[in-house]
Amino acid sequence: MEAQFTIMPRIGDQAPDFEAMTTTGKIKFSEYIKGSWTILFSHPADFTPVCTTEMSGFALEKEFFASHDTKLIGLSIDSIHSHIAWVNNVRKNTGVLFEFPIIADIDMSVSKLYGMLQPGESETAAVRAVFFIDPTGKIRLMMYYPLNVGRNMEEIKRALIALQTADKYKVAMPLNWTPGEKVIVPPPKTVAEMQEREASDYEMVDFYLAKKDLP
Template identity: 85%
Template sequence: MINEQEISSMPRIGDLAPDFKAMTTTGSMQFSEYIKGRWTILFSHPADFTPVCTTEMSGFALEKEFFAEQETKLVGLSIDSIHSHIAWVNNVKKNSGILFEFPIIADIDMKVSKLYGMLQPGESETAAVRAVFFIDPKGKIRLIMYYPLNVGRNMDEIKRVLLALKTSDEHKVSLPLDWRPGEKVIVSPPKTIAEMQEREASNYEMVDFYLAKRDL
């Protein structure tokens, strides 16, 4: 059984990503060292040799070039042994030609799954839900997604969110609903009357004084 203390300690947005040491399909990993200075996406799947998980992991693998261009590391996880992981990686490669080159954590003792709140009793106590953690180069968790066991993730949204987080950090702006690269961004609301008047005289796209958009 998962106790309330384990659930209450689930990491939240703004927390530093909990550190751990684990065996993966690419070797032993000290998580804090592996992710240092790079954007990282840590994602869990319920089990090896399952249909939805195979489509998802293949989706991450097929976007290898995109994540490389964004200097973003991928780390997968499920509550399976390293031998199961390796057999599954080999099976998928033989059947589809797709190789999962990113590390997949063997979490047979559920240590990492519990640390990151990937085990949610209402869904399952023995399989990790489809969690996605976006971690910035300083090791801070910036965004978390959770999906149930029977619904696959949206790769387009994962890519969009990564670009949005990086854009927001670089330009100190916010992003509106459905924002895509190349579209206008939202400028922070004015905090003084002088800032409000300055904004009204600007070339921003003004919906109102508190909602203004601009091109990057």
């Protein structure tokens, strides 16, 4: 059988726009995300165990995301009635309320637009995708997980802070970087810049790899 390929947005693309019904009402995505960071994430289905732990994880980190100027929005291929019943069920059983909007993508249109439907995994359920979108509406980072492996909330938080820090200070992050650690300074583009670097207080591995502390 010939393989089927899903068209997916890429890092650096503008986030595809759409209108959809959510648990907080109808939205136009470009208006919802305007001017702030946004994390769009999909889950395979309501009333499933792994998805419940993940959505609860996002809900419990409400203050963290708010403090980092980041909106949340979920999605699955379920009806709005299923979403609301699930939200209510989780609130009653655990006390956790999903206050962020959850898209009811019953016709799969948004899932297809974002490459969340991957036939090799499932043709009827969205994989566990995570899209980091910056205040200009540009996709900056994407994560995809299979149906049977939950995401890592600490990595999602770390990645968000890394993106925001890189933008603010025009730097890059080394392997396993966490907030408070040294960052990588962009490599020199001229001999003069190289000489300036050698005379700086940077942690020099070599002229092309230098680290510094942030303020």
